[in-house]
Amino acid sequence: MIQKIIEITESQEQELKSLASNRGLSEEELLSQVLTQLLAAKSHEQNVALEQFIARAREISARHSLPEGYRFNRQELYDQDN
Numbered sequence: 001m002i003q004k005i006i007e008i009t010e011s012q013e014q015e016l017k018s019l020a021s022n023r024g025l026s027e028e029e030l031l032s033q034v035l036t037q038l039l040a041a042k043s044h045e046q047n048v049a050l051e052q053f054i055a056r057a058r059e060i061s062a063r064h065s066l067p068e069g070y071r072f073n074r075q076e077l078y079d080q081d082n
Contacts, residue, residue, distance in 0.1 A: 008016070020030040 016027050016030065020027045023030060025033070
């Protein structure tokens with residue numbers, strides 16, 4: 001485990017003590033649970049955003065196509081710059 005020192009307001013301290021007591025947890029356990037939930041939610045949001053991006057990219061690619069027989073040639077792109 002890694003220890004962290006944080007600063008909180010007096011009102012946050014009162015709420016933390018109350019919540020921890022009501023749940024039968026130490027303040028440390030409660031903070032750890034809250035942090036775990038926050039990080040999991042962030043990860044979930046990132047996954048949802050990525051899935052939405054991929055779905056949108058598939059929609060766009062389904063509507064667009066390259067001409068029949070088209071072959072990408074990287075050298076042609078370099079030659080155009082010169």
